[in-house]
Amino acid sequence: MIVAQDLGALRAAIASRPGAWALVPTMGALHAGHMALVTEAHRRAPNVVASIFVNPTQFAANEDLARYPRDEAGDLAKLEAAGCDLVWLPSVAAMYPPGDRTFIDVSGPSAGYEGAMRPGHFRGMATVVGKLMLQVGPSFAMFGEKDWQQLQVVRRMVADLHFPLEVVGVPTVREPDGLAMSSRNRFLSPAERAQAPYLAETLWRTAVALAGGRMEALAEGQAALQDGGFGVDYFALVDSTSLGVPGDRPTRLLAAARLGSVRLLDNVPVE
Ligand code: AMP
DSSP: OEEEOSHHHHHHHHHTSOSOEEEEEEOSSOOHHHHHHHHHHHHHOSEEEEEEOOOGGGSOTTSOGGGSOOOHHHHHHHHHHTTOOEEEOOOHHHHSOTTOOOOOOOOGGGSSTHHHHSTTHHHHHHHHHHHHHHHHOOSEEEEEGGGHHHHHHHHHHHHHTTOSSEEEEEOOOBOTTSOBOOGGGGGSOHHHHHHTHHHHHHHHHHHHHHHTTOTTHHHHHHHHHHHTTOEEEEEEEEETTTOSSOOSSOEEEEEEEEETTEEEEEEEEEO
16 A cells, blocks of 8 residues: 655556556545545555545534544554555645635535534535545545535535546444444444433434435434434435425435534435
């Protein structure tokens, strides 16, 4: 496995191998959810590159970038074991040249939900994902359904800017009790960790009721989470692609809920 720390090394490593590349963008602190993206990447392309970059521009002003978990040695060991071919570890200066003035602003699916809760988040995310795609030139880019809104923002950007690649969404990997895996789960206290699976449970229960036409289940689900000790940022049924008002097309139930200082994101399809 090659580890590239500057753009020259990255380009040399990409050029050294024939065949297509699949890109797995991450912010590190890797868990089985990230590794599912690497596994899916291997199915799509002979060469797999994972990037690890804790992107400062996608943290909103009130969020603590310094608290974001980092485990470079552990991450490299996991990627090596998973047969990853190349790891791209750019510095902040390599990503954002001094004096930079260019950002990617996707409207539409980035409005509302995480976009409203975290001002500037999707602008920072889209900018860095666009840069990663231009740096690597992959044929495939892998994203988790866990961050459903992010996946739709990336799909919109790739379509609008004609990035010559396929965006692949990978189903959410969960703990045995249903909690969606996340780098932030490690900050849950034992009591919060015991409560946390109630979020996924409530999403599934609500999705079944909504699919059966019981629209009041949405308010009931939100109330159940609040009664269960969650601070609910949103619990909403949306159009799966546009994130707009649900209509005839497939819909998705999205939730963001807080336990103590930890924000949990999860979503399920409503069929
Ligand atoms: P992050 O490092 O949290 O920015 O996540 C990097 C990628 O991994 C994103 O595409 C996430 O959606 C994806 N991801 C994170 N957690 C999971 C999970 N539990 N299951 C599937 N994909 C995930």
